[in-house]
Amino acid sequence: MAAGKENDCVVGEANDVLKENRPKWDNKFQYVLSCVGLAVGLGNVWRFPKLCQTYGGGAFLIPYIIALIFEGIPILHIELAIGQRLRKGSFGVWNSISPYLGGVGIASLLISFLLCMYYNTILAWILWYLFHSVEEPLPWKNCPLNNNGTGFVEECEQSTPVDYFWYRNTLNISPEITTKGEGQLWWLVICLITAWLIVYACVIRGIETMGKAIYFIATFPYLVLVILLVQGLTLPGAIHGLTYLITPDLKVLTQPRVWLDAATQIFFSMSLGFGGLIAFSSYNSPKNDCEVDAVTVAVINSITSIFASVPIFCILGFRATTAYWDCLDSNILLISNEFEIQDGNVTRDNYFSWMNGLNVTHHDRILALTLKSCVLKDFLDQSTSGTGLAFIVFTEAIVRMPVPQVWAVLFFVMLFNLGLSSMLGNILGILTPLLDLKVFPKCVPKEIISAIICLICFSVALTFTTASGSYWLTIFDNYGSGLPLLIVAFFELIGVIYVYGFRKFCDDLEFMTGRRPNFYWQVTWRFISPLLLLSVFVAFVAIEVQSHLSYEAWDPNYVEFPKKEEKEYTGWVEFICAFLVILSSIFIPLTALYHLIRFKLRRHKQRTQNPFDNLAFQL
């Protein structure tokens, strides 16, 4: 009889899904574009190319792709699938799987919060440069004159105009992290306000507004990359940059550090563990092929990194070549003046043969001339990563290009969009769980909730607009979102595969996509990815523990200025670093402990009650 009832079951959306009134994406393309936008960020453009070049160019792709296949794609698939199935933000999802795992959701939430606090400051810096990109001449082209007009400012003379504009005009950087400074720098504050207003305007009603904005934000960077590629290939010296990037050095694969860096790069590049991807997929309809989505997003992310390296290194090669030529030219001038050689006889091509000749005949006079040593490779080695690449090296390259304002505007708008798309995803990773948790009463509209989040993050971010702000930002970047993410991702994997149950998960996937996961997913999810994550985590900790807790300071009074001085963190700063690491991760054991204690207390309470109480009648 009961069996007969089963055959009468109704196929279709469960009632709760229909009544839910959860916002959803306008179309699939919007969803995939948002995921791609979250994954593709500043790191793809200013971290991957340098890594690729450092670790032997083409050879680096081997550990990179291996990490992508065995670590990146599996974890990404899990996040998208679990969000789509359980239709909640990060906290709701992990709470649904098991209350003991609720801490993972809290950790994701906190990490996203920490990231949002500092990430927008980087966008504020980009805006500052963008506003200045329309000036003629570009403000980072020439040194400013000193007070009595007899020469250039000394700090600028000793370093370069681009360094001076970045460290002095933009950051007004203090020599140490602990110097108080005179409070907030007003120009950075207004740029920060602008950046936060833009973010707020895009997430004001969650994915309704964000979905429309993402069409432009996520696609514009690709357009600029293509334009930069075309321009970059035509610049003189681009070929040097490309050969520097691509020259494969297979020996480098024997260093374990390469594999660690490839694994961490894949992991951090795909924005796993922040809860943003779970939030995005929770707005999907349950019957969506998340397997194809996961592979698509991961592959697009990696291809973007590889594709972005080409124009970046073309332009870096151009910059190194022109700097090399300038070095040669100044030496040639010195020699021509000293030996009264006709101007135009010593050229860049025959400079070295002239030098060899003169070294033999007039060795002492050559020595007295203090010629600079001009080696192209030294200039190529100067291409760094991170903010140094964007604001120092690349801006110098832009100055040397024809019509620099156009390239500057394009470049900084591209960077802004790359950062904005990641920022929006992370804000949504905070907004979605908060909305699901119903932390705020129903009468509070979504606009107010997003305003509160933006306001809190903005107030904390004001500390990054002080003179020592950029040092603090580096701390937040290194310790707030490095190690905790690995921990969260590990527990995500274990939580889904072993706590939720692998078979149950496969059934869910069959419901959503129409097919069970194949051998590749089974092997990676159950064995390879957790093991890989564990070893990455251990290696990461081992390396961090060995390295000194130090930072590089820009100190004009340093003996070897313009080299950066390595200073150690003082006691209370170290404490803050440790605090940031522990802050998010501690909630995982804490929540488990809390639920365990509650469970034990409830059992204890039940046992001490009247044994004749009929529990069947307890409501």
Next chain:
Amino acid sequence: MWIGILLLVFNFFPSQGSDAMAGDQLCTKESPDAHKVRISLNAALGNEAYEWDESEQFYFQATMAYGMRKSTNKTFNVSNVLICVVTKRVSFYFVVTNETSGVVRKDEVEKAIRMVRPRFNDAFSLDDKTLEFVGIEPTFVPPTEPAVTVWLIVFGVVMGLIVIGLIVNIITGYKEKKKRARDSEGGGEENEDKTLKGIENGIYCNSLAGDKGQKNEAFCQDDDKLTQL
């Protein structure tokens, strides 16, 4: 060709008789009032570089004399400017003599040069770097301060656009919410009936899918006990 120029230069002075001997002594490398000049024609003009010959030198002397006239209001002639030690670089030393065949002091010459420097550069289609007076640094042109800081204008424009966008966003959101509230009040009941029809007392297949959990046979209802719809 260069040897020819050198010969011409050295012949220039003797043809002036006794003055030439004095000239030789006045214009030397070690003279405290001599200025060294370096000219980089190829660097400045590339393929259009002209040759530095006797006429160009004459032009230089004339321009220098013009500068001295402008600066001191005294009559100086081409013959007052003496050039020596010309090299292939092109570089040479020069001194300026006054009416009494004495040498004009270094700082007065320097004053004259600074006064007419732009005209000097233009005369030879060169600039401060390619027509170099050793020891006389070019005065820095102070960077032109724009009337209003440009970046604040750009900032203002961007900010204005954002604020407008925000206001539009908020207003459309508010309007849409009101519309949705109005709609759901009116047609809500009909919709509910449609979706719930045939589902009451029904069980969704996907909720039966899990094989975890145990069915309590005691609570299985018989079909005939349920009221049919």
